[in-house]
Amino acid sequence: MSPDTFTELLQEELTPTPDPAFAREMDEWAAAGFPRRDAQQRTPKPRRRLRAGAWLRSPLGMATATSAVAAAAIAAVLIGDTVEQGTTGGDATTPALTQESAAEPSGTASDDAGRMVVPAPTPGGGIAPGERDRRIERSAQLTLAAPADDFQSVADRVLRVTDSHDGFVLRSQVSTGDHPTGDFQLRIPADRLQPALRDLSELGDVRARSDTGQDVTREYVSVTDRLDAARAERRALLRRLASATDDGRIQELRDRLDRNERELAPLRAQVRDLRERTNYAAVSVTLTEGGSSASDDDDGAGAGGIGDALDDSLGLLVGSLAWLLRALGVLIPAGIVAALAWWSARTIRRRRREAVLF
Amino acid sequence: MSEAALLTETPVTSVSGETFEDLYRRAFPRVYAYVASLLRDTSAAEEVTAQAFERAYRKRRTFKPGLGSADAWLFGIARNAALDELRRLKRRASLEAEPEDAAAVTADEHAERALTRETVRAALATLEPHERDLVALKYSGGLSNAEIARVIGASESNAGTRLHRIVEKLRKACDVA
Numbered sequence: 001m002s003p004d005t006f007t008e009l010l011q012e013e014l015t016p017t018p019d020p021a022f023a024r025e026m027d028e029w030a031a032a033g034f035p036r037r038d039a040q041q042r043t044p045k046p047r048r049r050l051r052a053g054a055w056l057r058s059p060l061g062m063a064t065a066t067s068a069v070a071a072a073a074i075a076a077v078l079i080g081d082t083v084e085q086g087t088t089g090g091d092a093t094t095p096a097l098t099q100e101s102a103a104e105p106s107g108t109a110s111d112d113a114g115r116m117v118v119p120a121p122t123p124g125g126g127i128a129p130g131e132r133d134r135r136i137e138r139s140a141q142l143t144l145a146a147p148a149d150d151f152q153s154v155a156d157r158v159l160r161v162t163d164s165h166d167g168f169v170l171r172s173q174v175s176t177g178d179h180p181t182g183d184f185q186l187r188i189p190a191d192r193l194q195p196a197l198r199d200l201s202e203l204g205d206v207r208a209r210s211d212t213g214q215d216v217t218r219e220y221v222s223v224t225d226r227l228d229a230a231r232a233e234r235r236a237l238l239r240r241l242a243s244a245t246d247d248g249r250i251q252e253l254r255d256r257l258d259r260n261e262r263e264l265a266p267l268r269a270q271v272r273d274l275r276e277r278t279n280y281a282a283v284s285v286t287l288t289e290g291g292s293s294a295s296d297d298d299d300g301a302g303a304g305g306i307g308d309a310l311d312d313s314l315g316l317l318v319g320s321l322a323w324l325l326r327a328l329g330v331l332i333p334a335g336i337v338a339a340l341a342w343w344s345a346r347t348i349r350r351r352r353r354e355a356v357l358f
Numbered sequence: 359m360s361e362a363a364l365l366t367e368t369p370v371t372s373v374s375g376e377t378f379e380d381l382y383r384r385a386f387p388r389v390y391a392y393v394a395s396l397l398r399d400t401s402a403a404e405e406v407t408a409q410a411f412e413r414a415y416r417k418r419r420t421f422k423p424g425l426g427s428a429d430a431w432l433f434g435i436a437r438n439a440a441l442d443e444l445r446r447l448k449r450r451a452s453l454e455a456e457p458e459d460a461a462a463v464t465a466d467e468h469a470e471r472a473l474t475r476e477t478v479r480a481a482l483a484t485l486e487p488h489e490r491d492l493v494a495l496k497y498s499g500g501l502s503n504a505e506i507a508r509v510i511g512a513s514e515s516n517a518g519t520r521l522h523r524i525v526e527k528l529r530k531a532c533d534v535a
Contacts, residue, residue, distance in 0.1 A: 001474055001477065001532050001533060001534050002534070003529075003534055005474060006478065006528075006529060006532055006534045009474060009475050009478040010478055010482075010493075010497060010528065011497050012475075013475070013478055013479060013482055014391065014395045014482075014493065014494055014497040014498045015387075015388075015391040015395075015497065015498055016390075016391055016394045016395065016403075017387065017390075017391070018386075018387065018390045018394075018404065018407070019400070019404070022404045023386075026382075026386060026407070026408065026411070029408075030379050030382045030383070030411075031379075034378070034379075034382075034411070034412070034415040036412075037408065037412060350511060353438060353441045353442065353445070354441060354488070355445075356441055356444040356445045356487070357441070357444075357486075357487040357488035357491055358486070358487070358488055
């Protein structure tokens, strides 16, 4: 067979012509603008209801479901990290202190006669296992700038704010003149620290702010345990002394009581000191010259107002960018997973379709 | 007007710079020939051909010129419809279901040519379905290797190589000089 004949016959065999009636019917359908064909003309097919299972098996369904699962998983991890970070350190321990610190502003020996107050656990308050309560020694430093013509007034307001939060001024030093300065050592009840800092921050331009906390619970528990033991020993010695009749025995017991007292005194002092350090936060406020004048505060067009507005705008912008980055951190991986799922589903669908050829 | 613009701006139909009706009239005989060659059943071929054009008409706005020619797009839809039909029927084409051929052997045809035609038919019958699919796309559909590659989801070189092997197989079976 010649190549030309082969090709000619191959072409003829593979180009069957349609039945004239069918061709005419199709032409009429095309001329009519391709209306939907009558249901009777269509090959009867099993009715395909849009069931969830069928949709999920489609490429779009698989992609959507996969991306939703991926996005949820990523978001759960991010939220978990955020919650974990929010509950460690910082103010989470403050609620644990509020329930008992108000009753013991100054730890005297007579206060120690009763047993320690054991506050109820607070959510996130974190009473450590095995510890009776937590003691956090808190401190804060705040640097405020105040205009020279308002300096004394701001200094006075520092004292008023301290007093309004049931705190006291341990030490203060204010010097006016060409370069006024102020330095305050305050003691604020630990449960009022944050509100006090907020109020103090509003007195001037905040140039620096920090607050720290140190957990001294173990030290406190150790000291109080030793104190309890010493007290128990003292009570026992006193009972024995009351029933002693022998002079030698009486003297021995008195000597032991003396030694016990020498042991008790410093322990009481340590507990008192720890309580004071943890019941009250040490706040250091430094006043410097600078910032907007008080008279400008009421004027929204003042430099301070514009500066605050700019700060707020910048803060909002940074916050928005941070949110956007977090959203992208979820959307991009979810999108990649969805794309992979869509491509896989499409490939599977194609191969399933073509399987009939093999 | 660009293909994409025609596609989106002409209210009724528009595919690849021509109306859908133009595409239909140009491609209908080839689409039917391809489907019939693959299914080897006249009534099924007619139904699938109609389905293919209906689907293509409904999806005409999904055609993206940058992804290939209108013919490749149309034959892709037709191929899917034909494969769905094959799966539905769950049967392979048999020699007994050969479609009627207007160019069938007539009594007046030279005997040698008749014998030659039978040889070619027998050779075609030995093809596997996936081989027949490629040959039909080429000879029935009149598609280029690039268009065939687009339809079957392979590279152009892969499609060309496979097609060449199939044709060589046929030529050998037909003892082509």
